Amino acid sequence: MEQKVLATLRRWNRSIALLSGILLLACVSIVLIDIVLRRFGSSFGGTDEISGYVMAIVTSWGMGFTLLELGHVRIDVLRSRSHGFARAAFDLMSMTVLTATITLIAFKCWPVLERSLINGSRANTPLETPLVWVQAPWFAGWVWFALVSWVTLTLAIIMIAKGKFDQSEAMIGAFSEEEALR
Numbered sequence: 405m406e407q408k409v410l411a412t413l414r415r416w417n418r419s420i421a422l423l424s425g426i427l428l429l430a431c432v433s434i435v436l437i438d439i440v441l442r443r444f445g446s447s448f449g450g451t452d453e454i455s456g457y458v459m460a461i462v463t464s465w466g467m468g469f470t471l472l473e474l475g476h477v478r479i480d481v482l483r484s485r486s487h488g489f490a491r492a493a494f495d496l497m498s499m500t501v502l503t504a505t506i507t508l509i510a511f512k513c514w515p516v517l518e519r520s521l522i523n524g525s526r527a528n529t530p531l532e533t534p535l536v537w538v539q540a541p542w543f544a545g546w547v548w549f550a551l552v553s554w555v556t557l558t559l560a561i562i563m564i565a566k567g568k569f570d571q572s573e574a575m576i577g578a579f580s581e582e583e584a585l586r
Contacts, residue, residue: 406559406562406563406571407571409555409559410472410556410559410575413468413472413552413555413556414472417468417469417472417552418469420465420466420468420469420548421466421469423465424461424462424465424466424469427458427461427462428458428462431454431455431458434448434451434454435451435455438451449530449531450529450530450531453527453529453531453533454531457533457538460538460542461538461541461542461545462545463545464541464542464543464544464545464546464548464549465541465544465545465548465549466545467506467545467546467549468548468549468551468552468553471502471549471552471553471556472552472556474576474577474578476502480494480578488569489564489569491569491573491577492564492569492572492573495560495572495573495576495577495578496557496560496561496564496572496576498576498578499553499556499557499560499576500557502553503550503553503554503556503557506546506549506550506553507550507553507554509546509550510543510546510547510549510550513539513542513543513546513547514543516539516543517536517539517540517542517543520534520535520536520539521536556575556576557576559575560572560575560576563575
């Protein structure tokens with residue numbers, strides 16, 4: 405069951421990563437067209453603002469994908485010297501801290517979005533972008549990351565309780581420098 409849930413999360417996150425990549429590609433295309441237009445004395449204007457918004461959104465949504473692909477940076481000096489349950493305990497501690505941190509970030513993002521909703525806030529820029537348009541998907545990305553973290557942590561705890569340390573490591577472990585070079 406754990407592997408099924410994890411496979412589903414990975415599938416969803418791959419789709420999200422693909423959509424994020426398409427959004428980034430569209431943003432890059434708009435910026436490039438704007439740069440070319442500037443050579444002819446014209447411009448879309450606001451491409452720097454739009455690209456900043458896109459980066460914030462795709463970053464928050466991409467974190468869940470990075471988590472499941474074991475792409476987050478970790479210092480594993482002690483972990484690399486241990487095996488079995490001890491290694492699983494280090495992984496679990498790391499995952500617990502990450503999950504708590506991401507949950508806190510998601511909770512702290514809500515007041516930012518709420519204030520923009522209540523005030524009808526707009527960016528203090530020439531585009532006067534309604535901030536809700538940017539902050540809602542940004543907030544949703546952090547909530548998604550927190551949800552993925554909690555599900556992953558729960559699955560890891562279940563696997564460790566069952567003594568499936570190798571499967572747990574494949575889910576929440578870290579690659580050593582040697583493994584990354586291979």
